[in-house]
Amino acid sequence: MIPQNHFLILGAVLFAMGLYGALTRRTAIGILMSIELILNAANINLITFNKFIGSEALGQVFALFVMAIAAASAVIGLVLVIAVYRNMKTIFTEKMNILKW
């Protein structure tokens, strides 16, 4: 069967991809997509450890919570993007600097 390491490496690869995207994307929507990738990598790790260690369902419960929090954060983030776009006519993050002095 498939060993534990391979699931963990898949999670690490998805995390690295999401980190690269979150650091390099210019649009706020692209950054939010990369953050969803990072949250999925965390979920893979939680469920993997839940399968291989212990019989309690703690890891799957927390993966479910992570999914709910990810949905809430995506909703709020995209609404903020749309609100900023309505006011400033841009979604590029380097233009969103009105909170700086």
Place this chain on the structure above:
Amino acid sequence: MMNGLIRQLSDIVNNYGLPQDFVVQASFYVIAGLACVFAFGVVAMRNIFHCAVSLALCLFCVAGVYLFLNAEFLAIAQVLIYVGAIVTLFIFAIMLTANIEDRSIRQANRQALVSAVVAAAILSFFIFIIIGAPWKASDAAVATGPGLENLGRALMSVYALPFEFISLILLAALVGAIVIGKAGRR
């Protein structure tokens, strides 16, 4: 020990004379590889609408990986919540903000090279740790995971309070999204 869907799939293939373990392993590596390819598409493609479609496919492949981890409920929830709701939201947001689909617009900022080096360094560090660590893991052939019944029991007994807090957070996010997104508030 395999879960229901994967077992049925491998039973079907078994009738054609292929070894069961080989089919399960091969399908896992194919799905995991596809997830990595689509994840790379999310962070590397120029057209942001294509990125959203690639994100949907990547999350679908991750749902397939959950099946190999004996987490059927989470696989279904992943397809419903992520592919059904969140990616749809992303596509709506892309359509509501004008002219960012254009290929001529640069999607990456000037720190792409540094970010790639940092991400590759962190990835290699993680893989080094994962391969070298003496995991206190049970045998892969007998690890079954908690199962659906334990998950439902845990959600409704021990973790009932956090479960209710999650619904409170979702309600707050809903109200906040309506308030922030309301038009013509000048």
